[in-house]
Amino acid sequence: MSSSEIISRPSVLVGLTRLRSETFREGALGFGAQEVISTSVIHQAWSQQTEKILRDGVWGPRSFSLEFSRESMIDWLEEIRRESYVQGKGTWTSCKVYLYPDSDGRLEVFDVELLRPAHETTIPDRPADALTLFQDLKAFPRTLDNIPQWMWTVFRAEGITPPVYNPQLQTVEWNNKRLPVTETGTDFSAQPQIIDPSKEPGVFAKVGRKLFG
Numbered sequence: 057m058s059s060s061e062i063i064s065r066p067s068v069l070v071g072l073t074r075l076r077s078e079t080f081r082e083g084a085l086g087f088g089a090q091e092v093i094s095t096s097v098i099h100q101a102w103s104q105q106t107e108k109i110l111r112d113g114v115w116g117p118r119s120f121s122l123e124f125s126r127e128s129m130i131d132w133l134e135e136i137r138r139e140s141y142v143q144g145k146g147t148w149t150s151c152k153v154y155l156y157p158d159s160d161g162r163l164e165v166f167d168v169e170l171l172r173p174a175h176e177t178t179i180p181d182r183p184a185d186a187l188t189l190f191q192d193l194k195a196f197p198r199t200l201d202n203i204p205q206w207m208w209t210v211f212r213a214e215g216i217t218p219p220v221y222n223p224q225l226q227t228v229e230w231n232n233k234r235l236p237v238t239e240t241g242t243d244f245s246a247q248p249q250i251i252d253p254s255k256e257p258g259v260f261a262k263v264g265r266k267l268f269g
Contacts, residue, residue, distance in 0.1 A: 059166055059167050059168060060164060060165070060166050061148070061164070061165050062162055062163065062164050062165075063136065063140065063163050063164075063165055064162070064163075065139070067135070067136060067139060068136060068163050069160075071128070071132040071136070071163075072153070072155070072160065072161040072162070072163065073160075074128050074132075075124070075128050075129065075132075075153065075155055075161065076155055076156070076157070076160075076161055078124065078125065078128050079092055079124070079155050080155075080157040084122065085107065085109070085118045085119060085122035085123060085124070086109060086155065086157070088111060089109045089110055089111045089157070090110045090111065090113075090156070090157070091109070091110040091154070091155065091156055092107060092108070092109050092110070092118075092154075092155040093107065093108045093109075093152060093153070093154055093155075094106070094107045094124070094129065094152070094153040094155070095107075095108075095150070095151070095152050095153075095170055096129075096130070096133055096150065096151050096153070097149065097150045097169050097170060097171070097181075097184075098130075098133060098134065098137060098149065098150070098151070099149070099184055099188050099189075099191070099192050100188075100191040100192050100194075100195050101187075101188045101191050102188070103130060104181060104182070105129070105130070106172065129153075133151060133153075136163070137196075138240045138241060139240065140165065141196050141239070141240055141241050143221065143223075143226065143237055143239065144197070144198060144199045144202060144221045144223050145198060145199075145202050146167070146193075146196050146197070146198040146202055146203075147196045147241075148165035148166060148167055149166065149167055149168060149169055149192075150165070150166040150168060150169055150170040151163060151164060151165045151166065152164045152166075152170070167204060168204070168206060169183055169184060169206075171183060183210075184210065185210065185214065186210050186211050186213070186214035186216040186218075187214075187216070189207050189210055189211065189218065190211075190216060190218055190219065190230075193207075193218050193219045193220075193228075194219040194228060194230060194242060195241050195242050195244075196241045196242070197219050197220065197221035197228035197237055197241075197242060198220070198221050199220065199221045199223060200220055202221075203218060203220075217230075218230075221237060222234070227249075228242050229251065232250060232251045232252075232253055233248040233249065233250060233251060234248065234249045234251055235248050235249070
C-alpha cells in the first residue's frame with residue numbers, strides 16, 4: 057500500500073459534504089474559517105485527532121469546546137477504513153481531512169502514524185505499541201511482505217509475533233489459531249480454527265525469521 061493516497065469513492069464524497077455543512081455553520085468549530093485540516097491516527101483500540109484552522113491568514117488550533125460529532129468524523133473514517141481494506145495488503149493507519157467552506161474537501165490517507173513533532177505540542181503524541189498493532193493486523197491482516205518496516209520495528213522491540221494473512225486459505229493466523237478474512241477484514245463471528253504447527257510449520261517459521269532475523 058502506498059504511503060499516501062487520495063480517496064474519492066462515493067461514500068467519501070458524501071461524508072465530506074456532510075462534514076463541510078457541519079464544520080462551517082454558525083457556532084461550529086470552522087465558522088468564519090477559510091480552511092480546516094483534521095488529522096487522525098486510527099487503530100482498533102484507540103484513535104487520536106487534531107485540527108488546524110485557518111482564519112484571516114493565520115493557522116491555529118480548534119477551540120476545545122468545539123468538535124466534530126462522532127458520527128460525522130470518527131464513525132465515518134472507521135467505515136472508510138474498513139472499505140479501504142485489501143486482503144493481504146491491509147488498510148491505512150492515518151488520514152488528513154481537508155475542508156473548505158465554498159468548495160469540495162478531500163481525504164488523504166497514509167500507511168504510517170502521523171504523529172506531531174514535539175515542538176508542535178506540549179503533550180507528545182502516543183505511538184502505537186505492539187499490542188495495539190497486533191489488534192489492527194488481526195482485524196485487517198497483511199501478508200508478511202506487506203507488514204511495513206515501522207510495524208516490524210515495534211514488534212521486534214516488544215518481542216511480539218504479529219498475526220499474518222494466509223493468501224492460500226484467505227485467513228488470518230495468530231497463536232496457532234485462524235479466522236476467515238472477508239473483503240472488509242476478519243470475520244470475528246466465525247469460530248477460530250486451531251492450527252497444529254507440527255503439520256503447518258511453514259508460515260510460522262517465516263514469521264520467526266522476519267521477526268528475529
